[in-house]
Every structure is written in C-alpha cells, then in structure tokens.
Amino acid sequence: MIKTVFFTAISLIFFYIIWINNFFAHKEKYEMPAQYARIAEDVKSYAREGKQLFEQNCQACHSVRYDSVYISAVQANPKLKTLQEKYGKVLPKDVYEGVFNEDLMALKESFGKVPPDLSTIYLVKGKEYLFNFTLEPQKVLPGTSMPAVMTGRPEETAKIVAYLKSVSEPTPEEKSKRVLMGIGTIAYLVVMGILIWLWKGKILKRMGLH
C-alpha cells in the first residue's frame, strides 16, 4: 500500500514537472498593465481596428502571410494578384520570397535582415512580450534593428497585439466549440470506463470469480 502510494505520487509529480509546470526551468516574465491586457485579449472588439493600425504602422516592413497581408511594396505590386489567383491568398513561402526578392532585399539593406513574418509570432512570444517589445524595442532587446514606432501609444499597441492574436489563434466561437468537444469526448470516455467496470463486476460475479 505504501509502495503504491509512493510510486503513484512520484510519477505524478514527475509528469507534473515536465509536462505542466516546470518550476526548475528558467522562464522570462514580462509585465503588462491590466487594462491593456484586456484589450489584447479581446479579439472580437479590437482585432479589426488592430489590423488597420498594423497596416498604418507595421506593414511597411512586416508581413502577416497567414492573413494574406504582405509588406506595402508587395501589396502595391500588380504581380501579387496574379500570383494569388494561381496559388491562393496565402502564397507559398518560396514563391513569395522568390518573386518579391528585390523588395525584401531593399528592407534587408536598411535593417540588416529581412523583418520577420508575423503570422505565428503571437504563439511564439505571447502578448506580454509583444506589447513590451513593440512599445520599447531597445529596452527589451538591446541592439535590435526594430525602430520604436509605437513608443508612447500603449493602447494602440495592445490593439495590434489583439490583431496578431486573431491571426494566430482560432476565433472565440471556434475556441468554445473546441472546449465543448473536449468536454464531450472526456465525458464519453469516463462514462464508458465506469460502465465497463460495472459490467466487469457483474460478469465476474456470474462466473464466480469475484
């Protein structure tokens, strides 16, 4: 009995540490004022406004390919439409980088590297980092070539973060559907498990094995 408890406990603690919350691993934490965090979370109300802000402030250098938003120089290029008719709205990376190489190289010349595509950046960095970095790039990542475009405009920055979240994550309706699906699946399995267990008891009693 003591052995069972010991091995169960040690296994559970082990998987809790490596799969759920590793308090031994070093993690960088960034703070975000609550009122802006609320804006960045609220995709429904702010994503559209955030996209406009993105077009005004970020699109000169950054693309969001998964939302078929390309850098301004490309967006103005008539070739884009022809390519999109052929490949779909989201151009394959090699086609995009091959055809619009000149525009991307022009950016590389001024910044030292091609500014990254931001399709999945929200999933990589999280809202706190994005908010702080966009507001004051030099403070968060000294030496970065990202210009301080949004400094002093925290609310608009939060809205842009909300837009990036809307690109990276499923929509709120889709999310709640998934939650429902998850609960349904788990409930089904738990009920089936209990039924099989009860059935087993019944059959074994009949067989005289209990």
Added chain:
Amino acid sequence: MLGRLGRWIDERAHLSELWQSQMVDYKVPKNLTFPYAFGIMALVAFAIQVISGIFLTMYYQPDVNKAFDSVNYTIMKEVPFMWLIRQVHAAGANFFLAVVYLHIFTGIYYNAYKKPRELTWIVGWLIYFVLLTTALTGYLLPWGQLSYWGMVVTAEIPTSIDSAPIIGKLKIGETISLWMKGGYEIGQITLGRFFGLHIWLLPLILLLLVGIHLYLVRAAGISNPEGREIDKKKEGVPFHPYITLKEGAYVMGYLAVFFFFVFFHMSHFLPADNYDPADPFKTPAHIAPEWYLLAYYTIFRSIPDKFLGFVAFNLSLLFLLLLPFLDFSPLKSARNRPLFFVMFVVLVISSMALTVLGTMPPTPTNAILGLLFTGGLFAFFLSLPLISIIEWGWYKARGGEKR
C-alpha cells in the same frame, strides 16, 4: 440475417475457435496489478499514432520551403479538424513514450525480464530504441526553430567519438553525423530522409517488433506480480472477459486523461518556440532535447570528457538491454527481494532527477548533481550481480524451495 452471415463466415474461417483458444482458454494470473495495463495502453497509443499520422501525411509537405506552412497553416488553420489530428499526434507521441517508460519500469519492478522472458525483454528494448528514433525523426518535420536546432545538437553528439584517444583519428563520429544529416548541414536532404524514415521504415519495423513482442508475451505467458509461475491448468482466470474488461476500463481512463491534454493543455506538446520557423542564422537561447531523451542528455553533458560522456550514455542503454543477464538471481519480483527493491527506488529517483536536471541550465551545481544521479543510475545496474549472488545464498540456505 446478420447471424446467418456470421455463421457462414465462421464455418469457413473458424474465427470463433480462434477466439476461444486465444482469448477465453488463455489463462492469466488473477492478481495482475494496475501497472500491467501499461502494455495495452502502449498498444492503443501506437494505434493512435499510426491513424493520426496517416491523416497528417495527406497534408504535410516534406519541403524546406513548405513544411512549416503546411503544418501551421494548412493543417492547423485551413483544413477542418486537422488541428485535432495534429494535436492528437503531437500529444500522442509524448503519451506513447510516457506509457512505454512506465511499462519498462513495471517490467523491471516485477522482474518480467527473467527466464523464460529474456527474449520478450530484448525485443521490447528494440521497440524502445526504434521508438526513440521515430520520435527523433518526427520532431524535425514541423521545421520550427526547436525542430531544427534540436537536430543540430543531436547530429553533433556522434562527433564526440572523434575526441577519443586513438579511434578518434578515424573520424567515425563525423561520418555518422554526415549520414544522419545527408550533408554538411541540415536541409532538404535531411528533411526528406527523416520524413521517409518517420512515415515508412521506422513504423513498419515497429509494427513487426510489436507483433513479435506480443507473440513472445503469449508464448512465455504473462509474468506474475508474486514472482512465481502459475499452473495454468489449475489457477488463473480467462483472459476474456476478465482482463479485457478490466484493462478496457483502464484504457478508457487513460484516453480520458490523454484527451484532456489534447483539448486543454497542449503548451508542452506544441511548445511556443516551435511556432517560429527554422532559421539557420538564429540560435535560440535554450536548446535541449525532448523530455524522453533528457536523462541520456544529462548523463552525456555532466561528464566533463566528451568521449566518456558518449560512452556513459550508450552504456546505460546497453545495460538496460543486458538486464536479464546482469540479474541472475533465482528470486523474482521486487515484492520478494528487499535489496532489489531499494536499488529499484534508487533507479527511479535517479532517472527522474536526470530528466528534470536536463531542463535546467548547465550550472556547476547541476553538473555535480548530474554526476551524482548518473552514479545512482549505474549503481542500480552494477549492484544487480551482487544482489544476485547474495540471493543465491539465501535461496540455497532455504533449501532451494521456490517462493
């Protein structure tokens, strides 16, 4: 109608006879404990991986320019329900390995590797080894930063052979590293061969090995937590419905936990850094292998000499393979063996600690702790012959009677 069709088939295929002889007349010990269910859970996990993997190959593109987008756009956003398949496959891989580890430790605890089951253990070890390779090759396919840099580090490991005194001159390590990568850098060729290995060769080998493993389990009979062989004619309960229903209920519980992670806690199985496309010019801050390799990685990294570290982590794998021959005691199951039980606890704590240490930055303190637990791991294997000799003494003193 359906009954008649069934009888028609049965008269020709004799399926009910097969079922009767293989499932009902097959007797197993009545006292099988919960950990015995890890075997069937591993089988279920394998089936889940195969099925979800087949669907993923329909949309995945093994091309360095398209791989990342095919995973993160086509699969995750464009095609309905493919997000679920991917999440099942990603979490499934981790669950598969977790269950296999639990299965291995159960086998060690109940001494299921002893005569007449040595071959079952050896085939099981091969499954474990092929499974690690499958996991490793599959991890590269999403072509994210972690995939790419994890493989850069892994492909470097064999080169530590080259720092050995004499054989280092032959540059064997570099050759192995080149074979793994298919060139001097990780690129299209690497991705192509890893894809082929991951979806065809390795799963087929796994399938074959799992078949042999299951056959051997049946041929030698299932082990017993009490450590004695049962007389199948007199004791034992029918496999069906006793075990099928009991472990069926456990499998439902296992799947419930699995789907909890699939739907609500994917952050470990789809880590944030892997949503960043692979970039050979940007080294991430923390590169470490996946958790199921971390124990070996910590052994490798805490030993100051590169070559010795390489030898040590291969030795730990080799000892695991040779377990049936290191432990030649006549007694079976940790329930009857107090000395073995103590060393088993040392093994469990050491391997868990090595894994957790692998997630931590390599500070001097951690290196010493790593060495300490590496010592614990090897102490388990090296103490087995000693324990066996002592237990032969007890066995003889009791007049050789079986327990």
